[in-house]
Amino acid sequence: MQQVSVIFPYLPIPAHRRRDRARQRLREMFGTIIRARKASGRSEEDMLQCLIDYRYKKDGRPTTEDEIAGLLTTMLFGAQETSSITTTWTGAYLLQFRRYLAAAVEEQKEIMKRHGDGRIDHDVLAEMDVLYRCIKEALRLQPPTPIVFRWSHADLAVTTKEGEELIVPKGQIVSASAAVANRLPHVYKDPDAYDPDRFAPGRSEDKAAGALSYISFGGGKHRCIGDAFAYLEIKTVWAHLLRNFELELVSPFPENEWNSMVVGVKGKLMVKYTRRKLVVDGN
Numbered sequence: 001m002q003q004v005s006v007i008f009p010y011l012p013i014p015a016h017r018r019r020d021r022a023r024q025r026l027r028e029m030f031g032t033i034i035r036a037r038k039a040s041g042r043s044e045e046d047m048l049q050c051l052i053d054y055r056y057k058k059d060g061r062p063t064t065e066d067e068i069a070g071l072l073t074t075m076l077f078g079a080q081e082t083s084s085i086t087t088t089w090t091g092a093y094l095l096q097f098r099r100y101l102a103a104a105v106e107e108q109k110e111i112m113k114r115h116g117d118g119r120i121d122h123d124v125l126a127e128m129d130v131l132y133r134c135i136k137e138a139l140r141l142q143p144p145t146p147i148v149f150r151w152s153h154a155d156l157a158v159t160t161k162e163g164e165e166l167i168v169p170k171g172q173i174v175s176a177s178a179a180v181a182n183r184l185p186h187v188y189k190d191p192d193a194y195d196p197d198r199f200a201p202g203r204s205e206d207k208a209a210g211a212l213s214y215i216s217f218g219g220g221k222h223r224c225i226g227d228a229f230a231y232l233e234i235k236t237v238w239a240h241l242l243r244n245f246e247l248e249l250v251s252p253f254p255e256n257e258w259n260s261m262v263v264g265v266k267g268k269l270m271v272k273y274t275r276r277k278l279v280v281d282g283n
């Protein structure tokens with residue numbers, strides 16, 4: 001999505017026409033699924049069922065087919081773009097700062113020693129702390145949603161770290177930028193450096209200024225609910241790549257695509273790869 005789409009969502013440009021056609025097609029596909037589920041009389045334990053069964057607290061009315069299709073579309077794309085962008089940035093940083101790549105490969109070997117090379121499930125992924133910190137640090141430096149917005153429902157008093165008191169008046173839109181907050185020098189040491197160890201026990205810089213020190217997933221009531229799942233996805237991709245490929249970055253380290261709403265990598269990130277099978281003893 002481009003930035004212009006936020007300000008003028010219905011501007012008659014080719015991108016919006018393609019979006020509307022795709023939205024209509026998705027609407028039809030989800031509609032078929034929703035109707036089939038309702039007609040079957042089955043009740044499954046999944047998100048679709050939650051949305052079908054939901055009743056609005058205000059008047060008790062059920063969700064409409066259109067609303068369910070809209071929510072499913074949002075979840076599908078919101079979650080997919082942010083996770084794939086973070087997967088790419090993680091790779092860019094690992095291949096640029098190869099000492100962390102070596103540490104992540106070493107961790108895979110240790111894990112393969114404990115669990116064998118065929119098993120990558122939830123519990124095994126939970127042991128990948130080094131990889132977790134590498135992803136988290138890429139996401140600190142490159143949050144795909146660099147700004148979140150809130151509507152102030154009441155006058156809000158805020159005290160700055162210098163002790164100055166400010167009032168955010170009721171009715172204002174307030175924005176917080178992860179791109180700025182995640183690099184504050186009084187929270188993060190050498191904030192522009194890629195240093196996954198800053199999250200290691202003993203340093204825990206992401207807690208240095210309280211709960212909102214690290215806001216790549218937003219914060220407060222509308223904080224991302226998919227963060228744990230995102231880490232699982234990204235770890236799965238990178239565990240597979242680290243175990244099966246030797247990788248080298250052949251394009252320059254990427255710049256940001258600021259023109260896009262969900263900010264990713266500008267242009268192509270080119271990587272040279274050689275297939276390999278990581279073995280526990282040796283390489």
Ligand code: HEM
Binds near residue numbers: 078226229
């Ligand atoms: C690296 C990946 C991801 C990033 C960086 C990310 C980031 C964010 C951010 C910044 C917000 C807004 C929070 C706010 O306004 O304070 C958000 C909301 C949300 N995210 Fe994610 N997200 C990611 C992955 C996912 C995944 C995988 C899912 C679902 C499986 C997901 C589901 C949601 C939902 C449902 C919300 C809305 C929460 C609400 O409004 O109450 N996200 N995400």
